[in-house]
Amino acid sequence: MNILAKNKETHQNSIARFQAKRKKRPSTEMLIQGIKDGNRTALSRAITMVESNLRSHKSEAQEIINHCLPLGKKSVRIGITGVPGVGKSSFIESFGIMLTKMGHKIAVLAIDPSSSINKGSILGDKTRMEDLVKDPNAYIRPSASGETLGGVAKKTRESVILCEAAGYNIILIETVGVGQSETAVHSMVDFFLLLKLSGAGDELQGIKRGIMEMADAIAINKADGDNIKSAQKAKIEFQRALHLYPPKENGWSPKVLTCSAIEQKGIESIWKMIDSYIQQAKKSSWFENNRKKQTKNWFLNTIEDRLKDNFYKDPTINEALQIQLRAVEENQTSPFTAAETLLAMQAEIWKKQ
Numbered sequence: 291m292n293i294l295a296k297n298k299e300t301h302q303n304s305i306a307r308f309q310a311k312r313k314k315r316p317s318t319e320m321l322i323q324g325i326k327d328g329n330r331t332a333l334s335r336a337i338t339m340v341e342s343n344l345r346s347h348k349s350e351a352q353e354i355i356n357h358c359l360p361l362g363k364k365s366v367r368i369g370i371t372g373v374p375g376v377g378k379s380s381f382i383e384s385f386g387i388m389l390t391k392m393g394h395k396i397a398v399l400a401i402d403p404s405s406s407i408n409k410g411s412i413l414g415d416k417t418r419m420e421d422l423v424k425d426p427n428a429y430i431r432p433s434a435s436g437e438t439l440g441g442v443a444k445k446t447r448e449s450v451i452l453c454e455a456a457g458y459n460i461i462l463i464e465t466v467g468v469g470q471s472e473t474a475v476h477s478m479v480d481f482f483l484l485l486k487l488s489g490a491g492d493e494l495q496g497i498k499r500g501i502m503e504m505a506d507a508i509a510i511n512k513a514d515g516d517n518i519k520s521a522q523k524a525k526i527e528f529q530r531a532l533h534l535y536p537p538k539e540n541g542w543s544p545k546v547l548t549c550s551a552i553e554q555k556g557i558e559s560i561w562k563m564i565d566s567y568i569q570q571a572k573k574s575s576w577f578e579n580n581r582k583k584q585t586k587n588w589f590l591n592t593i594e595d596r597l598k599d600n601f602y603k604d605p606t607i608n609e610a611l612q613i614q615l616r617a618v619e620e621n622q623t624s625p626f627t628a629a630e631t632l633l634a635m636q637a638e639i640w641k642k643q
């Protein structure tokens with residue numbers, strides 16, 4: 291056999307070996323054990339399973355999640371939001387590297403409902419967080435795409451559980467302020483950080499209603515070079531604005547800080563502030579109670595979403611819904627009677643199933 295034919299054969303063998311390896315999917319038990327051992331490949335595979343819409347993957351994913359649930363009690367979940375360009379990824383890079391140097395293991399996830407629209411996932415771009423991606427104590431996962439906000443949020447929540455079970459003790463969840471994505475992130479974190487920029491005295495303009503109430507802290511980024519003065523001004527303005535909001539349920543008064551993600555200034559103070567919040571929240575049991583509340587809401591919302599989904603996706607119901615809608619519009623029946631008719635139909639369908 292000549293050398294070329296031999297090389298070809300070796301190459302084909304290696305492809306066959308690779309394909310055989312790929313086909314041999316690790317068992318659920320192997321994935322669970324891998325996650326417990328902190329194996330990143332196992333973690334990634336399990337997250338892919340969580341993100342998959344295949345029925346067979348779904349049941350496997352749930353089994354893995356149930357095993358992982360009790361394993362991640364000591365984590366801190368931090369939500370980070372801000373408009374595109376504010377410096378979220380630069381901040382996460384600086385913040386993340388500082389945390390891993392302190393001995394923490396961090397996971398970065400994202401809720402990005404915009405990625406399904408413009409196909410540009412906020413964590414999908416490999417050039418972002420260049421140093422952090424190489425850090426062995428950091429795990430970065432681009433957001434699930436092609437999904438509704440509810441779908442992405444569910445997958446992110448489940449991925450958080452897997453990351454925690456794999457030993458990541460600080461979870462950063464990034465989002466751009468698209469739709470209700472901040473609310474979704476807020477509902478799954480212990481601390482919510484809003485990144486802002488200083489502008490020409492109009493800091494408070496264009497800020498979404500509700501987001502100030504959700505923020506546990508505001509960090510004014512890019513406080514460097516010529517920007518330092520305006521960042522200080524913005525800080526005072528935000529502090530004043532935050533005073534106008536009623537105090538938080540847990541007694542925490544939201545803080546305003548300045549930082550420079552690029553020059554790594556003020557980053558440590560932000561961590562110290564978050565850490566002191568966590569200590570305080572743990573002492574007062576707020577931390578534990580808030581997590582319980584979030585889990586409870588997640589459970590109830592899942593039921594609600596599933597019920598709605600089953601209802602509206604049923605073709606018989608859908609047809610009847612159009613008829614009843616017209617009847618309601620033309621005052622031939624009351625909205626209440628129409629709703630009762632449809633719900634009775636749904637109950638009948640269930641009985642038959």
Ligand code: GDP
Pocket residue numbers: 372373374375376377378379380381511512513514549550551552553
């Ligand atoms: P994101 O869209 O919110 O993730 O923002 P990026 O992290 O991609 O940053 C947007 C731009 O702002 C990039 O050109 C960064 O280099 C720049 N940037 C981010 N943080 C800082 C900072 O602290 N100071 C300065 N001067 N520029 C920054």
